Each structure stands twice: as C-alpha cells, then as structure tokens.
Amino acid sequence: MAVAAEHWDWTLIRRRCRAEALRILRRPQDAEDAVQEALARAWRSRHACRNPEAPIPWCLQITRNEAIRLIGRRQPRASDEPLDEDYVEDAGAGEERLRVLLRVDVRRALENLPPHERQLIALRYLHDYSHSEIAKLLEIPEATARVRLHRVHRRLESLL
Numbered sequence: 001m002a003v004a005a006e007h008w009d010w011t012l013i014r015r016r017c018r019a020e021a022l023r024i025l026r027r028p029q030d031a032e033d034a035v036q037e038a039l040a041r042a043w044r045s046r047h048a049c050r051n052p053e054a055p056i057p058w059c060l061q062i063t064r065n066e067a068i069r070l071i072g073r074r075q076p077r078a079s080d081e082p083l084d085e086d087y088v089e090d091a092g093a094g095e096e097r098l099r100v101l102l103r104v105d106v107r108r109a110l111e112n113l114p115p116h117e118r119q120l121i122a123l124r125y126l127h128d129y130s131h132s133e134i135a136k137l138l139e140i141p142e143a144t145a146r147v148r149l150h151r152v153h154r155r156l157e158s159l160l
Contacts, residue, residue, distance in 0.1 A: 008046075008055050014039060016056055017063040024067040034070050038063040045130055048142075109159035117152045124149060 017038055021031035042049075042059045049058045110118055123129045123137065135145040 008052075010039070013042075013056055013059050017059055020060050020063050021067050024064065025070065030070055031067075034066040035063060038066040041066070045132075048130075048132060105160055109156050112159055113152065113155065117148075117155070120145075120149055120152050121156075 014035060017035045018031055021034040021038070022028065025031050025034060038059065042055075042062050046052075046055075049055050051058065110121065113121070120134065123134045124131075129137065131145050131149070132142050134149075135142040138145065140148075
C-alpha cells in the first residue's frame with residue numbers, strides 16, 4: 001500500500017534537503033531559502049511524486065533545482081572597499097537600465113509566441129499553477145502540459 005504524502009517524515013526530508021542545499025550554496029541563509037522554496041514546491045506537487053514510499057530523492061532533486069535557481073539570481077557581493085557617491089548613483093542607474101531592457105526583451109519574446117503558448121506561460125508563472133492544474137484547466141494530460149511548457153521554454157530561450 002502506498003504511503004500518502006501527508007504521512008511523509010517532513011522533518012527528515014527537511015534535514016536532508018538542508019544538507020544538500022548547504023553543499024551546493026555554502027551559505028546557511030541561502031540554503032534555508034532554497035529549502036523553504038523546495039519544500040513548498042514538494043508539498044504543492046506531492047501527488048506527482050513517482051515513488052511516494054521514498055520521497056527523499058525526489059525532494060532532493062527539487063532542492064538542487066532551487067539551489068541552482070538561487071545561484072542564478074544571486075547578486076555579486078559588494079566589496080568592502082567604500083565607493084564614492086557618483087559611482088554608486090551611476091551603478092544604480094545602470095542596474096535599472098538593465099532591468100528595463102530585460103523587461104522589454106521578455107515582453108518582445110512573449111509577443112512573438114502564439115496565443116496558446118503565452119497562455120501556458122501565464123498560467124505557470126503569472127498565476128503560479130502547477131503542471132497538473134494546468135493540465136486539468138486545459139483538459140490535457142499532465143505529461144502533455146509538461147512537454148508543451150518545456151517546448152515554450154526552449155522557444156523563449158531562442159527568442160531571448
């Protein structure tokens with residue numbers, strides 16, 4: 001008989017995921033952030049675990065993905081050397097320009113997608129629907145929803 005996800009040992013899972021996140025990220029606060037997000041994702045998608053009797057490998061993979069995502073979002077550390085005010089203002093303006101350009105690029109890339117692909121992106125990232133929720137909403141198999149999202153990601157990468 002399958003063990004329901006509600007009966008998983010979340011304390012053990014958290015401890016193992018934290019160790020994995022620390023191994024990758026090296027900083028305790030970053031590891032906590034990654035674990036918190038990973039376990040939230042695992043809980044929301046617990047019904048999708050292929051082996052509910054042994055959820056730890058599945059949760060560890062989610063944690064690794066979150067740690068890698070966090071590394072990608074991580075800002076470079078500021079040096080301990082003080083900067084003059086003019087440089088700080090210019091650096092802030094440069095960062096804002098980059099954010100604006102990125103938003104413009106993403107908007108253009110999304111506009112180049114067909115409406116059904118934009119819908120997939122909106123459901124996943126704007127409304128934070130899971131793959132299974134998207135599948136139910138669109139009345140397609142969950143595997144199809146995953147494949148379509150994967151293909152949309154590849155198209156977006158090429159457009160960006």
